[in-house]
Amino acid sequence: MSTADGQHEFDEAGVDMDNLTEQDLLLLAELDVLFDKVDPVPADLVERVQFAIALEDLDVEVARWERAEELAGVRGAGPNTVTFTVEDLTIMVSFAPAGAGYRFDGWLVPGGPHTVEVRVAGHSSTTAEADEGGRFAVDDVPKGTTQLVVHLANGTGSRPRTIVTPTLML
Missing domain, CATH: 2.60.40 (Immunoglobulin-like)
Structure with missing residues (x-):
């Protein structure tokens, strides 16, 4: 996604969100679920x-x-x-x-x-x-x-x- 002035938008990890494919987004979502299961943030x-x-x-x-x-x-x-x-x-x-x-x-x-x-x-x-x-x-x-x-x-x-x-x- 580009900003109003045509610049690319980056997330907090420095990933250019404009260049991600649908498969990239699916993979990132699966990794998010995996990390939540194997290394969750402690509840306390x-x-x-x-x-x-x-x-x-x-x-x-x-x-x-x-x-x-x-x-x-x-x-x-x-x-x-x-x-x-x-x-x-x-x-x-x-x-x-x-x-x-x-x-x-x-x-x-x-x-x-x-x-x-x-x-x-x-x-x-x-x-x-x-x-x-x-x-x-x-x-x-x-x-x-x-x-x-x-x-x-x-x-x-x-x-x-x-x-x-x-x-x-x-």
Whole structure:
């Protein structure tokens, strides 16, 4: 299809729509159906994206994955450990199946009396206080899209900081 000024119209993939035959269009329609069947958009994608960005305090630092030991086994029977880091903080958390959900045992390095919030989509947040050594534990974490938010204790003269991890699918 050409525009009013005679220019060719291209779709978002850069395909010249004027040069497609009826067979091309049928093939593209079949490919669309095939991709919808073999690799559909996750039904909860919008919810997961909204969960990941719905933080009350948008002034957060995002931690990065450092090590994920056997994360493929999250749904398995054994404990799993994942490590996240930002410039001056390491967050290590082990999680093991417990009842209908998980138990989290974690450590913050350097330690201190920081607040750790566990967010799970569709559930209320649970908080735990880390001890001076940085250890914290949270029982009864439900299954689902999960994220840790660490509210660092405010040292003298420094501004409060909040660290958020990437989401985990438990």
